[in-house]
Amino acid sequence: MDKDICADKKEITNRLNRIEGQIKGICRMVEEEKACTEILIQISAARSALKNTGNLLVKKCCEKCISTDGSNNPQSILCEVLKMMETVID
Numbered sequence: 445m446d447k448d449i450c451a452d453k454k455e456i457t458n459r460l461n462r463i464e465g466q467i468k469g470i471c472r473m474v475e476e477e478k479a480c481t482e483i484l485i486q487i488s489a490a491r492s493a494l495k496n497t498g499n500l501l502v503k504k505c506c507e508k509c510i511s512t513d514g515s516n517n518p519q520s521i522l523c524e525v526l527k528m529m530e531t532v533i534d
Contacts, residue, residue, distance in 0.1 A: 452504050459497040466490040502528050 470486045506525050 452500075456497060456501055456504075459493065459500070463490055463493050463497065466493065 466486065467490055470483060470490065473483050473486060505528060509524055510521055
C-alpha cells in the first residue's frame with residue numbers, strides 16, 4: 445500500500461486543527477478551574493472527533509488502496525486493510 449496519507453489530506457488536516465483547538469480549550473478550562481463535568485464533556489467530544497477523523501482516514505486510505513492497487517490481488521488488499529484496522533480498534 446502507498447505510504448501517502450490520501451488525496452483528502454486537506455480535510456483530515458482541517459479536522460485535526462479543529463481537534464487541536466478543542467484540546468487547547470480544554471487546557472484553558474482546567475487552568476480556569478471549570479467544573480469537572482464540563483471538562484469531561486469536552487474531553488469526550490475531542491475523543492469522538494479524533495475517532496471520527498481516524499475512521500475517515502482509514503476509509504479514504506482503503507478506497508485509495510483498492511482503486512490504485514495494480515496487483516488485482518484481493519487477498520493482498522484485504523491484508524493491508526486489516527493491518528490498518530488493527531491500528532484503530534480500541
